[in-house]
Amino acid sequence: MLVKVLGAGSAAVVFCVVVIAAVVTTVIVYDQPLPAPGSSAGAGSTPSPQAREDIPPELLVLYQNAAGDCPGLDWSVLAAIGKIETDHGRSPLPGVQTGENSAGAGGLMQFLDPTFDAVVTRHPLPAGGASPPSRYNPSDAIHAAAHYLCDSGAPADLRAAIFAYNHADWYVDQVLAQASRYRLDPPPGSGDCRTVQASSPAAAQAISFACGQLGQPYVWGGNGPAINGGWDCSGLTQAAYRTSGITLPRTTYDQIHTGARIPENQLAPGDLVFYGTTDNNVHHVGLFLGAGRMVHAPDVGQPVQVSDYRYPGDDYYAATRPAAIPPAAQSDSRASP
Structure with missing residues (x-):
């Protein structure tokens, strides 16, 4: 000195x-809680012990892969939406496996039918889903959710994108809090x-x-x-x-x-x-x-x-x-x- x-x-x-x-x-x-724009499919934070315990393994893979549809979006946000909407498809409520809830939403990620159709029209979905794509198919639903969030401003304005998904501030707060619990933040x-x-x-x-x-x-x-x-x-x-x-x-x-x-x-x-x-x-x-x-x-x-x-x-x-x-x-x- x-x-x-x-x-x-x-x-x-x-x-x-x-x-x-x-x-x-x-x-x-490089310790980066969220991947940088341009990250490949599957990139993002490390799943926390809670994530590995709570999320079915096949869905965890889908959340991670689908995040690549929206460069910079962390998989934990998709997983948090899946958790809050349907408990990763485990909810017995109407509109999860079949039919619709009182608002007309259906499937793992609770899409309205017109919204889902509009997303898959704009964004071809990868192989592995239903033909034609279905909001009740986990792969189709999760990939469509990633595209919808991206179209709504994610990852640059994540709050606005989640708000577009469900127009309530409390919902945005719940999704962000759950996503944080699903991520294993690296040590400082x-x-x-x-x-x-x-x-x-x-x-x-x-x-x-x-x-x-x-x-x-x-x-x-x-x-x-x-x-x-x-x-x-x-x-x-x-x-x-x-x-x-x-x-x-x-x-x-x-x-x-x-x-x-x-x-x-x-x-x-x-x-x-x-x-x-x-x-x-x-x-x-x-x-x-x-x-x-x-x-x-x-x-x-x-x-x-x-x-x-x-x-x-x-x-x-x-x-x-x-x-x-x-x-x-x-x-x-x-x-x-």
């Missing part, structure tokens, strides 16, 4: 402060360098680079082993984010002013964690890994390593999220330390 401290017409430079290095093979995993970072978990490619790349420097010496003002033999803390974080296309200033004093401030209870892998007492008195920075750990260049005699980001007597101060910085807002890294 290199930090600028201005005072009484002169500039002083303050050092980094303090912690086990290992050569590891890094696997990068692995806490080590063997499996890098991050919510964006930029954060994952920065962590991967920093983890690749484990064991490199601490050098005050260091910009890397090829330049002056090692790293200081802010030199490491600047170089790490440079590999992901994000430009940070050189010193901790400036880095803390770059990017959105993140509350400690919302820390995510890739965030920068700072130590000090005020914005003008930060003396150390590390790259958060999750699970209470960070990778950093601690101090003279302490190589780049992974350690707890909170420790007895620390002066943890604040955190920022460089991975969210728009390119136009990035700082000029050519500024002198």
Whole structure:
């Protein structure tokens, strides 16, 4: 770390402060609760234990595959609708297996007949259903539901799409809550360098680079082993984010002013964690890994390593999220330390 401290017409430079290095093979995993647009059929979140226990296996496969009809839609939303409408087809009420309910809806996903016909006219359904398509056939019903949600604005405006399915705010809330219970949300970072978990490619790349420097010496003002033999803390974080296309200033004093401030209870892998007492008195920075750990260049005699980001007597101060910085807002890294 290199930090600028201005005072009484002169500039002083303050050092980094303090912690086990290992050569590891890094696997990068992007933690994304919902798949990105363009995801293939079957993509999406991992089913939770509740989902696997509650959803018939053949229907779980259908929900997962049908989500691919609407790129970016998570299968759990379809499953939640199937649960709330008919308990995945197990409800004994009229209109589930045959006939219609009092509103004229029928089948696993409770389509009105005109609505179902309009959807399958616009969107040919895959093989495996009935011929002609039927709202009582699980495959046809679930694929039609995915298309209907997509036509109604999913995944960009998921609430509006679910509201179009059933015009009630309470219904939207129930579907979203059930979908959340069906998803197994990933842990907030692995806490080590063997499996890098991050919510964006930029954060994952920065962590991967920093983890690749484990064991490199601490050098005050260091910009890397090829330049002056090692790293200081802010030199490491600047170089790490440079590999992901994000430009940070050189010193901790400036880095803390770059990017959105993140509350400690919302820390995510890739965030920068700072130590000090005020914005003008930060003396150390590390790259958060999750699970209470960070990778950093601690101090003279302490190589780049992974350690707890909170420790007895620390002066943890604040955190920022460089991975969210728009390119136009990035700082000029050519500024002198």
